[in-house]
Amino acid sequence: MAEIIPLQRSPRPTPRDVEPLWRDALGDRLRRLRHERGERLADTAERAGVSPQYLSEIERGLKEPSSEMIAAVAGALDVTLIELTAAVVDDLRAQASERAAVGCRADFALAA
Known part of the structure; x- marks a missing residue:
């Protein structure tokens, strides 16, 4: 008799x-200003x-x-549009760095 092996599903991406x-980052920046x-x-x-x-x-995206x-x-x-755009880009870069750092910590935790 054949054994039934459940399929592994890839985890759904979390909000993190x-x-x-862009519209979310723009809205956040406008609200902060x-x-x-x-x-x-x-x-x-x-x-x-x-x-x-x-x-x-x-503001709510x-x-x-x-x-x-x-x-x-x-x-x-x-x-100015230049100042606003640069601020939004900086916010997006900071968020990307945070996501990368969280992913890196998760990788190290899995390796341990």
């Missing part, structure tokens, strides 16, 4: 394994010419804003 989306200025969502949204609801959705919208929100926060 998944690379963040707004908080650093001590502003309410409505104040920044008004200066940018967008609704507070739309700005909230951008639910909307994929156009370049014009990003420029408007950046201007409302007194940062």
Whole structure:
């Protein structure tokens, strides 16, 4: 009689394994900039010419804003597109380094 061997399934990626989306990193950075200025969502949204609801959705990574919208929100926060883009890139690099470090620690733990 043949033995039944269960198939090994590859583990599903955890949120830590998944690379963040640009819109998530952008939204996080915009929210941090707004908080650093001590502003309410409505104040920044008004200066940018967008609704507070739309700005909230951008900050939460639910909307994929156009370049014009990003420029408007950046201007409302007194940062240039270059500064904003560089900050988002730095955030993404830091997250990638953290993910690599966590993966490396997990590899060493498995080897032990």
